[in-house]
Amino acid sequence: MPDIMELTGASLAQVKTWLQERELIGVRRGPNKALYVPASFLTEEGPLFALRGTVTVLSDGGYRDEEIIAWLHEADDTLPGGSAIESLRAGSKTEVRRRAQEMAL
Template identity: 70%
Template sequence: MVNGTDVIPGGEWLTLPDVAERTGVRITVVKRWLQERELVAVRRGPNNALMVPADFVTDEGPVPALKGTLSVLADGGFSDAEIIDWLHRPDDTLIGGSAIASLREGSKTEVRRRAQEIAF
């Protein structure tokens, strides 16, 4: 099974302190985003640190359309690593070439439709 870390190059991951710095919030807010499933993270690297894909975050916080898509996939039984993999899997039929790129471009309806199809 995929571990969710193979689909994203090393430099495109953020530790929780990196997310806090990028968004200008305290680390406690970043942890709340994880608890409330606005973001997902996996453990990786030599320190086994929790890390978030960089493209899940804007300067203002989590990508707004991400939360609903995360919910659909998690409700369908996807692990956080599988969610990360699915969102980054190349798909030329989506705007931007992947589900996360499409969400960042504002095309959440099509991404959620596809997420529902595979999750249920």
């Protein structure tokens, strides 16, 4: 979380709110079970705007956070940028969400 705070200038309370409201997701790793959020989910202003809806679609379809993170980062040459997360970053959320809906069925 300190890295998120440093990148965005957000307070710890704000970062926790983003996580609670699922604007960001992460996984716990390591011996101290630290929360890791992929840097690709962030901009200097905060969470990537298009991420929340995509996470919601996949979560509603039964995907766990680990699976969502893996799917978003999986190589896919048919998407702009080569993956779902890079397509979201490029502004192509419609196609990514369409595919997420298909995955969630």
